[in-house]
Amino acid sequence: xxxxxxxxxxxxxxxxxxxxxxxxxxxxxxxxxxxxxxxxxxxxxxxxxxxxxxxxxxxxxxxxxxxxxxxxxxxxxxxxxxxxxxxxxx
Numbered sequence: 001x002x003x004x005x006x007x008x009x010x011x012x013x014x015x016x017x018x019x020x021x022x023x024x025x026x027x028x029x030x031x032x033x034x035x036x037x038x039x040x041x042x043x044x045x046x047x048x049x050x051x052x053x054x055x056x057x058x059x060x061x062x063x064x065x066x067x068x069x070x071x072x073x074x075x076x077x078x079x080x081x082x083x084x085x086x087x088x089x090x
Contacts, residue, residue: 009031022052036063
């Protein structure tokens with residue numbers, strides 16, 4: 001039905017009556033991965049009529065979680081590299 005999760009997110013936001021620029025900003029600029037768009041869709045399907053402020057708060061929480069996951073993966077990779085150097089030398 002939709003080409004991407006971002007398109008679905010955009011349409012759900014529009015159906016809930018948010019302004020065009022608000023919908024585009026969230027769906028295409030901020031929630032620009034399937035992971036973030038899917039999480040936001042889950043929120044929007046659970047909550048009936050969130051205020052725009054609540055949608056933005058949820059968006060920021062999702063982006064914060066995503067950044068924490070990315071940082072964790074980077075640190076795990078760095079630690080694995082250090083461990084390999086300790087075991088095998090340079």
